[in-house]
Amino acid sequence: MTQFPMLVTAAIIEDKGRFLIPQRPMDKHNGGRWEFPGGKVDFGEDPRSCLAREIKEELGIEIKVLEIFEYSSHVYDGLKHVILIAFSCSYVSGTIQNKEIADYAWVAPEEFKNYDITEADLPFVDKLLNK
Secondary structure: OOOOOEEEEEEEEEEOOEEEEEEOOOOOOOOOOEOOOEEEOOOOOOHHHHHHHHHHHHHOOEEEEEEEEEEEEEEEOOOEEEEEEEEEEEEEEOOOOOOOOOEEEEEOHHHHHHOOEOHHHHHHHHHHHOO
């Protein structure tokens, strides 16, 4: 059986030098850990459209998806391969709601070390720290 990677999008949303990171629900893979918001791309779906949809569903806010920020590829426990495409995004409207997340934080780059960030998201943290 061939195992295909999962294509996932992530939003790098900045506001006044801080970046939005939600905490994953405890009952999900990587529960309790922090990541950039986003989600799985459905078959035939454009990654930018996916990201706007996922942010609306998970957080209740509207964003504008801009250019590709970075990508990462990570295999969790030898079983789950995630290819993550992160896009720079701007906030458009709405108030953040904890719809499908445990919590959220606005974090300055130097504060990322205080959060247990998922491995697939670490390349994005590294890039933000080295800007």
